[in-house]
Amino acid sequence: MSTAANSSGNVLKLNSRRVVAERTMVFGFDKPAGFVFKAGQYAEISWIDPIETDAEGDARAFSIASAPHEEHLVFTTRLRDTAFKRVLQKTPLGTLAKLEGPFGDLTLHNNVSRPAILLAGGIGITPFRSIVRHAVHEKLPHKLLLFYANRLPEDAPFLDELSAIERENANFIFVPTMTAVSRLQRAWTGETGHFSPEMLTRHLTKIATGGAHTATPIYYVAGPPAMVKGGRAMLNDAGIDDDDIRTEEFGGY
Ligand SMILES: Cc1cc2nc3c(=O)[nH]c(=O)nc-3n(C[C@H](O)[C@H](O)[C@H](O)COP(=O)(O)OP(=O)(O)OC[C@H]3O[C@@H](n4cnc5c(N)ncnc54)[C@H](O)[C@@H]3O)c2cc1C
Structure with a gap:
């Protein structure tokens, strides 16, 4: 069961980023009003007017690493030498990205008796x-x-x-x-x-x-x-x- 109720796209400002492990960055956006997702779902993020691009394009899918009750939408990725990820590391905070989703059904089952x-x-x-x-x-x-x-x-x-x-x-x-x-x-x-x-x-x-x-x-x-x-x-x-x-x-x- 996919949930795509908000999938028309939200324009968000990059508001945080930090390296949390070897070659691994956590980055976040303010959660737009009305954006609803289930824990375990993912979103597609596209840079709007990025400082550089390459043949792999300006969009990637990322699972949402924060929980639905939290104020920010947080993502985490391995840093590799692609334009998308170079932009992620270098672009000023406040840079705009489009977020589509949520998508996916890797969400917790309802039957609480099953671990x-x-x-x-x-x-x-x-x-x-x-x-x-x-x-x-x-x-x-x-x-x-x-x-x-x-x-x-x-x-x-x-x-x-x-x-x-x-x-x-x-x-x-x-x-x-x-x-x-x-x-x-x-x-x-x-x-x-x-x-x-x-x-x-x-x-x-x-x-x-x-x-x-x-x-x-x-x-x-x-x-x-x-x-x-x-x-x-x-x-x-x-x-x-x-x-x-x-x-x-x-x-x-
Ligand atoms: C549902 C989902 C959730 C994801 N969640 C995360 C996450 O939380 N953190 C994270 O770091 N990465 C996640 N990814 C992977 C992420 O979208 C990037 O593909 C990955 O980070 C590599 O990007 P890159 O720029 O390093 O490498 P690149 O070499 O640029 O690889 C990205 C390229 O891989 C190809 N590609 C993208 N998606 C697919 C696909 N489904 N099947 C085959 N080829 C594809 C495209 O050509 C894309 O441009 C997720 C992917 C999916 C499908």
Whole structure:
């Protein structure tokens, strides 16, 4: 179910940007009056009259990384050497962009007895940050278990923020994992290696404690296409039916 009620387009001013991880920028706009979206949806952003352009064009799709109740619309991206992203880094705050959307249906299911297992590959964290912040703010009863794979801690936006949310919310379990173990430069006591059925099962037992949360989980996978394909294959190998898997591929990576 896509929601495109606001999709005619809003013109917004870029109002913030900061580097939050290696080659990774958070940027934001004031949320236009009446702009409504569901946590996990995305928008298309196009520069209006950018300082430069290239053959890839002036528009990109980005998941909304902030939650619906928040004042600003926040996005997060990996910085690469394309005109769109050079503009993002150099253009003055106040530069105008057109925002179309919201689009997409990577949104939390309604049945609170079914846990949500979220698998984020790198920048695929963006829709899940929105979902987690929304669930915590609304005190939703869903159990959320977020697995988050990055090469190194310094590549991982929102690592500390999500750890802090976990400490204060019994319904949220956060499992970051680092895949470039040989390059780790600081102490890391969390998981290492890629997602695996064994890793999932080990943490899933934390929420299989009986009571209201015994129903089968729904799985969500977001990130670059290769990661999403690998995540789905891993879940299928573990016996998870496609009906219980929802995905968002960040085409372009
Ligand atoms: C639903 C959705 C949500 C996304 N959310 C995020 C996000 O939160 N953060 C983030 O960093 N990136 C996100 N992306 C990817 C983002 O739109 C850019 O493609 C990505 O950031 C690469 O841009 P670039 O300028 O670095 O690279 P470029 O090399 O310029 O790649 C961008 C180019 O990839 C191609 N492309 C774009 N979309 C697709 C597609 N769906 N399938 C195949 N090719 C495509 C186009 O030619 C586009 O111009 C999302 C993509 C989608 C579809």
